[in-house]
Amino acid sequence: MLKSPLFEDANIEVFMKRDDLNHPEIQGNKWHKLKFNLEQAKLQNKTTLLTFGGAYSNHIAATAAAAKLYGFSSMGFIRGDELQNTPSKWSHTLKTAHLNGMQLHFLSRTDYRLKSQLNFQHQLQQSYPDAWIIPEGGSNDLAIAGLQTLATEIDQQCPNWTHLITAVGTGATLSGLVRHLKMNSAQTVLGVATLGSGDFLKTDICRWIQNDNDWVAEKNPKNWAFLNLENPIRYGKITPEIELTQQQFRAEFDIVLDPIYTAKMVLGFYEALSKNRFPPNSKIILLHTGGLQGLQTLTSDPF
Ligand SMILES: Cc1ncc(COP(=O)(O)O)c(C=O)c1O
The missing domain is CATH 3.40.50.1100 (Rossmann fold)
Incomplete structure (x- = not known):
């Protein structure tokens, strides 16, 4: 009180x-939102967690930490391709996610907007068949x-x-x-x-x-x-x-x-x-x- x-x-x-x-590492709403995603990813024998977010996204940080803790690889599609070749400008969030093993892919703002289109998701799943794809913010039915x-x-x-x-x-x-x-x-x-x-x-x-x-x-x-x-x-x-x-x-x-x-x-x-x-x-x-x-x-x- x-x-x-x-x-x-x-x-x-x-x-x-x-x-x-x-x-301790996957704080607040992030843990609730991720835990059944982790469970499903394991059940479906996926080896990678793939997700999306901005440079300051708590969800990106949490997914990278969860992947490391629970034995997955992780991949983050990040909004803003200007960060691609300038790691010195990365936020603390991106640096920590990277240190936790997350592979970072930078998308232009236009490409980033495509992320929730079915076509884009389908292609992504085909390119990364072992990935469990989690939407931006970790927000799905799980x-x-x-x-x-x-x-x-x-x-x-x-x-x-x-x-x-x-x-x-x-x-x-x-x-x-x-x-x-x-x-x-x-x-x-x-x-x-x-x-x-x-x-x-x-x-x-x-x-x-x-x-x-x-x-x-x-x-x-x-x-x-x-x-x-x-x-x-x-x-x-x-x-x-x-x-x-x-x-x-x-x-x-x-x-x-x-x-x-x-x-x-x-x-x-x-x-x-x-x-x-x-x-x-x-x-x-x-x-x-x-x-x-x-x-x-x-x-x-x-x-
Ligand atoms: C600390 C924190 N609180 C609240 C929210 C909002 O959660 P939601 O996207 O489920 O509305 C977020 C979003 O990711 C967050 O990082």
Whole structure:
């Protein structure tokens, strides 16, 4: 539980679910999203994990670490071919992934956009038949299934929560939680989008959530919504507001936040609190999804 006069004044309880502590190397939501992918890859006798991401992708770092730990080779298709011949400019994420044995292939931004097209995927699978292909962010149906454990932990550790707040990239983490949490109509999962307003993710999120035999859209009490920042922050941009959020949260609670996901989530929470969006007696869980690996080389503007 996080104790603060601000929360007492608002008559709310605030908790942080420290999922960043769930695995030493494959932190936070990454472990939940990858674990069934690793299992399937083994079952299908695949020897390589192949995936996609940007130069600062936590998913790239996590996949490389998981491959090393669980006996796979790994291959990362990275956005930005300008990095091809300039390893000195690689981010800490790319350097660590490479040290963990990941073969890095750099794609132009145009080619990178093709990655989710069926044709491209098919060709890739033919070129690398031994590879288990994982989409960007690790977000697939197995990732959704993997979030069951986290949902169960939350249900058990803090059953009467009213609001659960998480950062949103692809929306898979939010979807997996909404899908697996035992929710009632008094509970809402709020997602702070890190890329635009997140509206473009609604189709994926609805598909991932509804992909459940007993889900009846109109009758289901499972509420979720986006919690948008007052002033949208471009993906990956580290503004003074984000830095201040990180500093103040660390000073008050001794908890480190990453600037791209968890600090944005916490900023979204404080903005909503300042607008009295949480009724008295609310029990709010802030989900720490990890992402701390990238802190080491992030500068004020990584792009
Ligand atoms: C630390 C962290 N938190 C949250 C997210 C968002 O997860 P999702 O893509 O499942 O929405 C990510 C994305 O990869 C992440 O790295």
